[in-house]
Amino acid sequence: MTFESLGLHASVIQALTEAGYTKPTSVQEQAVPAAIEGRDLMVSSQTGSGKTAAFMLPALHKFASEPVVDQTGKTPNQEMQASRSRGDRPRFKAAQPKMLVLTPTRELALQVTSATDKYGSHMKRIKAISILGGMPYPKQMQLLAKNPEILVATPGRLIDHMESGKIDFSQLQILVLDEADRMLDMGFIDDIEKIVAATPESRQTMLFSATLDGVVGNMAKRITKNPMIIQIAGSATKHENIQQKVHFVDDLSHKNRLLDHLLRDETMDQAVVFTATKRDADNIADRLNIAGFAAAALHGDMHQGARNRTLDSLRRGQVRVLVATDVAARGIDVPAITHVFNYDLPKFPEDYVHRIGRTGRAGRNGVAVSLVNHAESMNVKRIERFTKQLIPVDVVVGFEPKKTASAPRSGQKPGGWKPGDNRSAPSKPGGRTFSKPGAPRRDGAGAGGGAGGGYKGNRTNDSSTRRSFGDR
Ligand code: AMP
Numbered sequence: 001m002t003f004e005s006l007g008l009h010a011s012v013i014q015a016l017t018e019a020g021y022t023k024p025t026s027v028q029e030q031a032v033p034a035a036i037e038g039r040d041l042m043v044s045s046q047t048g049s050g051k052t053a054a055f056m057l058p059a060l061h062k063f064a065s066e067p068v069v070d071q072t073g074k075t076p077n078q079e080m081q082a083s084r085s086r087g088d089r090p091r092f093k094a095a096q097p098k099m100l101v102l103t104p105t106r107e108l109a110l111q112v113t114s115a116t117d118k119y120g121s122h123m124k125r126i127k128a129i130s131i132l133g134g135m136p137y138p139k140q141m142q143l144l145a146k147n148p149e150i151l152v153a154t155p156g157r158l159i160d161h162m163e164s165g166k167i168d169f170s171q172l173q174i175l176v177l178d179e180a181d182r183m184l185d186m187g188f189i190d191d192i193e194k195i196v197a198a199t200p201e202s203r204q205t206m207l208f209s210a211t212l213d214g215v216v217g218n219m220a221k222r223i224t225k226n227p228m229i230i231q232i233a234g235s236a237t238k239h240e241n242i243q244q245k246v247h248f249v250d251d252l253s254h255k256n257r258l259l260d261h262l263l264r265d266e267t268m269d270q271a272v273v274f275t276a277t278k279r280d281a282d283n284i285a286d287r288l289n290i291a292g293f294a295a296a297a298l299h300g301d302m303h304q305g306a307r308n309r310t311l312d313s314l315r316r317g318q319v320r321v322l323v324a325t326d327v328a329a330r331g332i333d334v335p336a337i338t339h340v341f342n343y344d345l346p347k348f349p350e351d352y353v354h355r356i357g358r359t360g361r362a363g364r365n366g367v368a369v370s371l372v373n374h375a376e377s378m379n380v381k382r383i384e385r386f387t388k389q390l391i392p393v394d395v396v397v398g399f400e401p402k403k404t405a406s407a408p409r410s411g412q413k414p415g416g417w418k419p420g421d422n423r424s425a426p427s428k429p430g431g432r433t434f435s436k437p438g439a440p441r442r443d444g445a446g447a448g449g450g451a452g453g454g455y456k457g458n459r460t461n462d463s464s465t466r467r468s469f470g471d472r
Contacts (some may be wrong), residue, residue, distance in 0.1 A: 001023060001024055001029050002023060002024075003016050003021070003023070003024055003057075006024060006028070006029070006032045006033055006036070006057075007033065007036055007061075008032070008036075008057055008058075008061050009060070009061045009064040009065055011060075011064050011120075011122040011123050012057055012060050012061055012064060012119060012120075012122075012123075014122045015118060015119050015120065015121045015122050015123075016053075016057075016119065018121070019118055019119070021053075024050070024053075025049055025050030025053075025054075026049070026050075026232055027043060027045045027049045027050055027051050027054045027230065027232045028050050028053055028054045028057065030054075030230045030232075031043055031051075031054040031055065031058070031206075031230055032054060032057055032058050034228045034230075035054075035055065035058035035059070035204070035206060036058045036061055036062070038204055039204070039226070039227070039228045040204060040205045040206065040224035040225050040226065040227040040228070041055075041205075041206040041207065041224070041227055041228050041229075041230060042207050042209075042212055042217075042220045042221075042224055042227045042228070042229045042230070043206070043207065043208045043209070043229075043230040043231075043232070044208075044209055044210065044211055044212045044230070044231045044232060045208060045210075045230070045232040046210055046232070046239070046353065046354075046357055047179070047331070047333075047354060047357045048333075048357045048360065048361045048362070049232055050362075051178070051208050052111070052112055052115045052178070053115065053119060054208075055101070055176045055178070055206045055208065056101075056112070056115060056116050056119050056120075057119060059099050059150070059174050059176075060116075060119055060120050060123060060126065062173070062174070063098065063099075063123070063126055063149060064123050064126075093145075093147070094144075094165055094166055094167055094168035095144040095145070095146075095147050095148060095151070095166065095167050095168070096147060096167075096168050096169075096170065096171040096172075097148060097149060097150060097151040097167070097169070097171070097172060098149045098150070098171060098172060098173045098174065099149060099150045099151070099172070099173065099174040099175075099176070100150075100151050100152075100153065100158075100169070100172060100174070100175050100176070100195075100199070101150070101151070101152040101153070101176040101178055102153060102154070102155055102158070102175075102176065102177050102178065102183065102192065102195065103152065103153070103154060103178045103179060103183075103331070104154070104178075104179050104182040104183045104185075104186050104188070104327075104330060105154065105182075105327055105328075105330040105331055106130075106132040106133065106134060106154055106304060106307070107307070107311065107328065107329070107330055107331040107332060108178065108179060108330055108331025109130045109131075109132055109152045109153060109154055109331075110130055110132070110152075110308070110331075111331045111332075111333055112130075112152045112178065112331075113128050113129065113130045113152045116128040116150055116152070125149075126149050126150065127146060127148040127149055127150070128148060128149070128150035128151075128152060129143040129144070129146070129148045129150070129151060129152070130152050130153065131143075131144075131151055131152070131153035131154070131157050131158050131161060132153070132154050132157055132304065133154055133156050133157040134303065134304035134307075135157070135304055140157075140161070141166065144161065144166050144167065151167070155183065155188045155191035155192060155195060156188075156191060158191075158195060159191055159194060159195065162194075162195070162198060169198050169199045169200065170200065172199045172200055172203055173202075173203060173204060174203060174204045174205075174206070175196065175199055175203050175204070175205045175206070175223075176205075176206045176207075176208070177192065177205075177206070177207045177208065177209075177220075177223075178208050179208065179209065179210070179330070179331075180192075180207050180208065180209040180216050180219070180220065181209040181210050181211055181216045181350060182210075182330065182350075182354070184215055184216050184219070185348065185350070186327070189215075189219070192219070196223050205223055205224045205225070205227075207220045207223070207224060207227075210350055210353060210354070211350070212229070212231070239353070239356055239357065239360060239368075239387075241360040241363075241364070241365045241366065242340075242356050242357075242359060242360040242365065242366045242367065242368050243365070243366070243367045243368070244356065244367075244368045244369075244370075244389070244391045244392070245367075245368070245369050245370070245391060245392050245393070245394040246369075246370045246372050246380055246391050246392070246393045246394065247262075247369060247370070247371050247372065247393070247394055247395065247396070247399075248372055248373070248374060248393065248395075248401040248403070249371050249372065249373060249401055250373075250374075250401050250402050250403060251373075254399070254401065255343070255371050255373075256287070257399065258371060258396065258399045259273065259341060259343065259371060260288075260291055261396060261399060262339075262341065262369060262396070263288070263293060263321060263339075263341075265339070267338065268320075268338050268339050269317075269320075269336040269337070269338045270314065270317065270319075270320050270321070270322070270334065270336045270337045270338065270339075271320065271321050271322070271337065271338065271339040271340065271341060272321075272322045272323075272324055272329055272332065272337055272339075272340050272341070272355075272358045272359075273288075273321060273322070273323045273324070273340075273341045273343050274324060274325070274326065274329065274340070274341065274342050274343060274344065274346065274355050275323060275324070275325060275343050275344050276325075276344035276346075276347070277325070277344075278297075278299040278300065278301050278325055280323075280343070280344070281297040281298065281299045281323045281324060281325055282297045282299070282323075284297075284323045284343065285297035285321075285323040288321055288323065293320060293321045294318060294319055294320045294321065295319065295320070295321040295322070295323055296310045296313060296314070296319040296321075296322055296323070297310075297322075297323050297324070298310050298311070298322055298323070298324040298325070298328040298329060299324060299325040299327075299328045300325065300327050300328055302328075307328065310322070311332065314332070314334055315334055317336060323343075326346060326347075326351050326354070326355065329355070329358060330354060332358050333361055334358075334361070335361050335362050335364060337358050337359045337361070337366070338359060338366055338367060339359060339366065339367045339368070339369065340355055340356050340358050340359045340366065340367070340368045340369070341368075341369050341370075341371065342355060342368070342369070342370040342371060342372075343371055345370060345372060345376055345379045345380070345383070346383075349382050349383045349385070349386035349387070350386070352370075352383045352386070352387070353386070353387060355368070356368035369394075370391065374401070374403050
């Protein structure tokens with residue numbers, strides 16, 4: 001399938017060609033034609049699947065195809081001239097966006113805005129802005145005064161502007177809830193309900209979420225009309241392009257030594273290390289810098305400017321190791337991130353999926369390593385139940401944990417997992433732990449080793465059983 005066959009406007013196709021996109025991803029194939037028809041959508045798809053374009057391309061197509069006329073019946077320029085000739089005094093007019101995208105975090109909002117700029121680069125008159133907490137109000141007022149067609153916003157700050165009369169949703173045509181499950185996890189339910197209630201009934205609503213079960217599914221049904229339900233199964237959801245593993249550690253010092261060792265892997269381009277607390281993010285980034293890594297912390301206590309500068313340095317490759325908390329790292333889309341490390345396991349299994357999705361972006365492969373204390377085995381099992389995948393246990397020679405696993409993990413079958421799936425990728429001594437993501441198996445053998453078993457069984461000194469992850 002091609003982008004042309006999806007029926008997109010020529011200006012959008014031109015931008016996609018320049019972006020180097022050759023064909024739509026699976027979520028785009030399904031969502032774009034339905035959205036162009038004007039249907040509401042409920043989509044379960046992961047970050048990294050191309051979901052931003054799945055909702056933004058049809059929206060841009062729609063705006064590119066319609067004449068630019070405001071409610072006075074005049075184009076904005078005609079209206080400005082008429083206003084000047086009437087001698088009207090300049091006054092603040094509430095922004096009247098045509099499209100609103102709600103995101104859980106500032107980083108994701110900025111990501112969506114920059115993707116919109118990219119996809120809309122050949123369209124005249126379409127402006128997208130981000131409305132975010134942490135950004136100075138005067139700056140946001142200036143942006144809103146430009147009456148942008150597209151607002152990308154985090155819920156809290158948007159409500160502030162709505163309540164002070166700076167935004168009027170009466171002209172809104174399209175509402176998107178991006179990573180809706182995460183917004184609910186973060187306690188935005190009331191804000192979302194309030195925002196939805198301020199938008200016209202006639203709007204088109206598209207909701208994207210990792211899952212459509214439970215509370216998020218119920219909310220999705222409430223705010224959409226006769227929605228088309230799209231479930232993107234398979235590799236995008238299961239992250240089959242990401243080699244996942246667990247390393248057991250005895251204590252913090254063992255964990256730190258192992259992390260240092262793994263970060264020296266020559267196959268690593270860039271990495272994100274996830275910590276449970278902001279303080280740990282700072283401390284570990286400091287420690288890694290002292291150890292000679294180009295590391296930086298990213299967390300919610302940092303000012304937005306500092307967060308943006310850190311993300312820019314990451315994108316430019318000046319930061320090789322980003323040490324981050326969950327919220328701050330959400331929406332990071334840097335294709336050179338080859339490795340994700342869970343220094344601490346996430347609180348919720350959903351976060352594990354979002355975390356590892358920072359690697360293996362845009363069709364590439366990645367590696368996701370969890371450094372786990374034995375007492376946390378149950379948390380690993382919860383993640384496995386959620387992802388329906390067994391995470392193989394690995395051991396690096398010279399970094400073996402003293403304790404053995406309390407309960408053998410061999411033969412475990414989390415729902416949907418079959419022996420032989422996603423087996424362990426054993427490590428090699430002497431500091432070579434991973435094969436290059438995407439590198440073929442050296443001996444061409446099929447997946448071997450224990451069936452994702454306890455780490456004793458997986459300990460081996462050769463690399464013959466590594467999975468092949470295809471081309472990067
Ligand atoms: P998203 O899931 O929207 O965060 O997108 C993940 C990454 O895939 C981003 O870097 C996009 O630029 C990229 N991407 C989205 N659609 C395509 C496509 N059709 N072809 C190649 N890359 C894409």
